[in-house]
Amino acid sequence: MRLLTHNMLSCNIKGVTNGFPLRIEVEKSMEKEVDFNIDFLKSIFSKVEWTALVDAARSLGYNELPEEVADSSTMLESSDFLKKFHHALLELHLEEGALICPETGRRFPVNKGIPNMLLHEDEV
């Protein structure tokens, strides 16, 4: 699971209001190189919840992202920044582990890179 997918996901249990971001529990992570696509990075940037990405990357052992992006138009011209953003968003994978709901502590397992967001009957 890439961190862009993580950035979209929020806990889907009925009644949960603060289900984002899901905390990451890592058993196994990996890195996989993908093509660098500047236009995509620039267009997706505004939709990404930055703090959630920084924390998620950190939980996978990547600490290079700046804590805050104060001036995004300047940052998005910096190739150094874009490379780090690209790496965190698209090249880091959670292969085995879990996603934990911040409100209820419910664990959603991640196996072979696929998060399992299926709910139990009493959670729908």
Next chain:
Amino acid sequence: MKLKQLEGLLGNLEQFSCPKIELEQYPTSVHIASRMLFSAEKTFGDVTGKVVADFGCGCGTLGIAAALLDADYVVGVDIDAQSLETASVNAEDMEVELNLMQCDINNLKWRGQFIDTVIMNPPFGTRKKGADMNFLSVALKVATQAVYSLHKTSTRDHVKKMALRDCDATSAEVLCELRFDVPQLYKFHKKKEVDIAVDLWRFVPPKDQDRVVKTFSRHQ
């Protein structure tokens, strides 16, 4: 990429090894899948460079087709773990990136407006009534640009009414009528192969502003 090339590539994909009837798992034929994605891109520019979600992705045919047409990011969602595993192997074989997730479409909760286009071959709702319309209603909430979907031609009027009236779609248009061959996958199928007429639809989701206005007026 040419249509024939896309069709040829999709022909290599593994399909359901033991289809589950309760989920109405029918493979999307490569004929339909390639035409669906091809018109989405060539006529409307809804695939290349876009973030695409494949709802009820099964073995990943539509999502992989989107990735082959250079979608920037593709997410495939299915309730069935076995199908997702096949989808993952298929994507690897085709050397495309498919981001998979196991979830019931009815319980999907995604933050933000990441998805441009939703493509799907939903259950037709013959086993579980309303399943097709549930898919459509979630797709129209998630997509910001367009939704492509297949529905039985016999339900055309109903689909149109539901999309425009209940899901606030800006437009609902049948792009073409296709023949969906359902091979004899299940025991209750008496004939060896049946042809079902299906419509390829393109829906345009409600504009953000409209959504806000609607919510606002309800509180008045």
